[in-house]
Amino acid sequence: MARCPNCKVRTQPVDYEATRLHMCGQCGGYWVDPLALKRILHCREQQWPEPVKQKFMEMAEQSDTKRKIMCLRCGVIMHKEQFKDWQEIVIDRCGQCQAIWLDPGELEKIQIYWEYAQDHPDQEYLDQVAKKATLDLEWQKRKTYLDDTIRSAKRVKYAMFFGPRATTAALLGFFSRLSKL
Ligand SMILES: [Zn+2]
Numbered sequence: 145m146a147r148c149p150n151c152k153v154r155t156q157p158v159d160y161e162a163t164r165l166h167m168c169g170q171c172g173g174y175w176v177d178p179l180a181l182k183r184i185l186h187c188r189e190q191q192w193p194e195p196v197k198q199k200f201m202e203m204a205e206q207s208d209t210k211r212k213i214m215c216l217r218c219g220v221i222m223h224k225e226q227f228k229d230w231q232e233i234v235i236d237r238c239g240q241c242q243a244i245w246l247d248p249g250e251l252e253k254i255q256i257y258w259e260y261a262q263d264h265p266d267q268e269y270l271d272q273v274a275k276k277a278t279l280d281l282e283w284q285k286r287k288t289y290l291d292d293t294i295r296s297a298k299r300v301k302y303a304m305f306f307g308p309r310a311t312t313a314a315l316l317g318f319f320s321r322l323s324k325l
């Protein structure tokens with residue numbers, strides 16, 4: 145199996161929240177494939193107390209995000225990328241086998257961020273949704289107005305069959321509608 149890019153020792157298979165990962169027994173880093181990471185994030189099994197969360201965050205803080213890491217399966221330098229556009233989380237991904245290397249504490253940090261994002265949905269996104277709802281309402285109002293105006297114009301056309309008095313009444317209705325524009 146794969147080796148740890150930090151310690152060069154063989155990583156061991158472990159079950160993490162019912163998902164199989166490969167952990168380095170020396171540094172505590174993980175090899176994880178994208179699908180397994182997704183599964184861990186969605187199951188939200190871990191409930192850490194605040195001090196434990198803090199410890200993982202500090203641990204992840206210490207990892208050197210500039211250092212180049214080689215995928216020891218494929219023998220290529222891995223790409224650095226931000227996880228979910230979160231500047232604070234830089235992960236290493238192999239362009240060939242897609243495996244992700246997570247330094248000690250990074251997996252837990254990703255989980256902590258993920259759960260926070262789930263519990264506090266992005267305000268900017270909510271604002272966009274609210275804006276769209278307002279526009280939709282505005283559009284609906286205008287559409288109703290136009291439909292009513294067209295109906296009113298049709299009424300004038302039919303009123304013409306019933307003589308001048310009916311036509312005048314229908315025309316007045318039509319113009320009073322237009323004046324509200
Ligand atoms: Zn290691």
Ligand SMILES: [Zn+2]
Nearest residue numbers: 215218238241
């Ligand atoms: Zn690879």
